[in-house]
Amino acid sequence: MSTALPDAIGARRLNQGITATWWYTVSGVMVFQLMVLFIWLTIFGGMGVDLVTIAIIGIGGVVWCAASLPLLLQYRQRDDTAGPVAAWRGTLIPIVFAVVFGIVSGVFSGLWLVGALPLIQSLTLLNWPRGVRLRLLVAAMVVLAALWFIDWRTTFADADAEVSSAWGLFGFFAVALPAMTVMSLWWWDVLVTLDRARAAEARLGATQERLRVATDVHDLQGHHLQVIALQLELAERLLDKDPDAAHEQLRLARASVAEARQGTRDLAMRFRGVPLPDEIANAVDLLRAAGTTADAEVSPAAAQAPASVLGPVIRETTTNVLRHGGGRWARLSLTRHGGAWRYEIVNDAASDSSASDAAGRSGSSGLDGVTRRVAEAGGEVRVDRGKSEFHVVVTVPDTVSGPEGQR
Template sequence: MSRPTVPVEHRPTGAGAPHLRLSRGISATWWYTASGVLLFELAVTLVWVLTLLEAGRPSPVLAAIGAAGLVWTASTAVLLQYYRHRTDESPWARWPRLLAPLVIAAVIGLVAGLLSGLWLMGVLPLVQSVLLLNWPPGVRARMVAAGTVLLGAAWFVDAQLTFSQQPDANWWLLGFFSTSLPLMTAVSLWWWDVLITVDRARASEARLAATQERLRVATDVHDLQGHHLQVIALQLELAERLMPTDPQAGLEQLRAARRSVDEARQGTRDLATRFRAVPLGDEIANAADLLRAAGSSVQATVAPDADHAPAAVLAPIIRETTTNALRHGGGTWARMALTREPSGWRYQIANDAGHAAPSDDGAGLEGIGRRVADAGGTLAIRREADEFVVAVVLPAEPSGASR
């Protein structure tokens, strides 16, 4: 029998919708991708300055071009941030915010082109910034091809007008790095898009597993109740027909219908017991798998004799606290532990606190509190700036309604 699962929170996408919360590994990959693009831009700026220095350009020109390259790189960092948090809307939906970096790139290109006398340096900043926009699928490849051709043409013009007059400088190095920048950027962003697709597929797989489990439970309940209800309906119909002519036979059918009701009730209890009877070690392992699927780093500790713990009380508590961690946690780390103590059993889950404000209704925690109180245990909740902890202590033999 497969283990029950807890659904992963679905976050809608689109205009005005919350952004998909990425796992920690995917977020780290983004910083590697963005820093790689920015470092390549800085390298191109350095090649500009060194090549012009070798060509004998004055120091004020070199300083101005270096400063312009830094400002341009900073403006592309803003575009990269917008690219990371893009939605399915068109690339121009945020044009007021995107306009400033594009204008900066155009001005930087104009200044660098006038100071250096090179068309290549005048064209590259704007071409690179335009490529960082959220172009629809397939358009970016054509934009990269067009931008590379444009930069190659500018390089050819500079070779005819400027490079031939100063053959000692490494103009080929400047041209190679400048024309390669769009392609390197496109490859980095393509790799990031692939990882985003994989991450969303992982989240969809977790939701699909939860949906399949719910469908399986619904199918079992439908098969069980549908069979018994159909039998009961037939027995009552037969009793109704027999009552006027053969009251004793009709009464026997009523007794049979009552037995069918008892069987249906017992079958429902058995079905519920079968789902509740999952070993607590498996419950915690399943919860840890769900948290890991959501991108959290999970540490789980389970006592060797955990199967002797009151599963009827702890199993729903484990599922409820896991759901709370998925919905309201920060999604970075979690620690789960089920241990034996002299006073009974102790279950504790701790996770990093999310940025969202705590829920006002507290229905989940109130439900946990009622379960623990009915079992004669204690519940402790600790909420700090960067940590949220739920600790439950239960006696070895639960008492009251929980039993």
């Protein structure tokens, strides 16, 4: 059974594979913003600002950090061909809130850096073109450094050492915040590019394989069909003049048909008769290309296992994992126990119960075919459906691994 999947399923698996890294990126940006906010409030406390004002600014700062999340989520779903204000409805509210929060904080504190930082940070989260983003980053760092120096000269030049030290630390983190944010988003862009390249490579490999098969079939069938057509045409011309010669051409045409049939069978067996270690390796590569964490344990003598029986089983069970599994992990093994070969595949079950039920119904026909094939070889199949795992164990006698098993 073919392991080809719709592009939508492959894309969904690939997206799942990089989701964790995306949330690491978001967490890093949020932690850095909260760290800057904490130092910010510490400085306010050292300046003698009353607790009510500190509480209001602290709550506003937390909400400002929360308002940055929509900008980050929109950045992930961005269109690379669109400008930074293409989805202005999604960016307008967070930016307006950053402006209001910056004005309120700047007025209460009398500090230029505190007033400008929220807006500048929010601007760095927009989907700017790469060249524009770099220039924006340089300008933002220069402006923040200049405002920090102005505030230090006007407010903290004569402050005590503790407050002055805290302001210096805050200035460092404030100036570094846009740079850290842009670096995190750049790293995410690199990861997305690599992920798309991996998907494109998988699709290109499949396309090249289909072209190779199509070329081999065309060369084989085209040659034989042309010969058969000429033999039949010659037989038709000789039928009245020389019946014996016409019958000889018909016999040759029948032989050409048998030769074409055997050539097609040999061609099919050449693609189907893959050694089992390669079948396992191909299955692991396919699962990993779809974003699933996969590993395998293969016996050193696995090439002696019955490929004609276990090869289709490996392909069918891999297809079931891709179509109906949870998409997070899978483990495969092919080992020899006593007088039998044991193939085992276990994967995480789909989290949606309705999807799991539908998967069980749609995948039952494939597993029934696996069961029949293995039973004809004298083996057995055991299927365990759990809440969190789906487990298939196939046992085949090693006596099948002779010439008949490899046919």
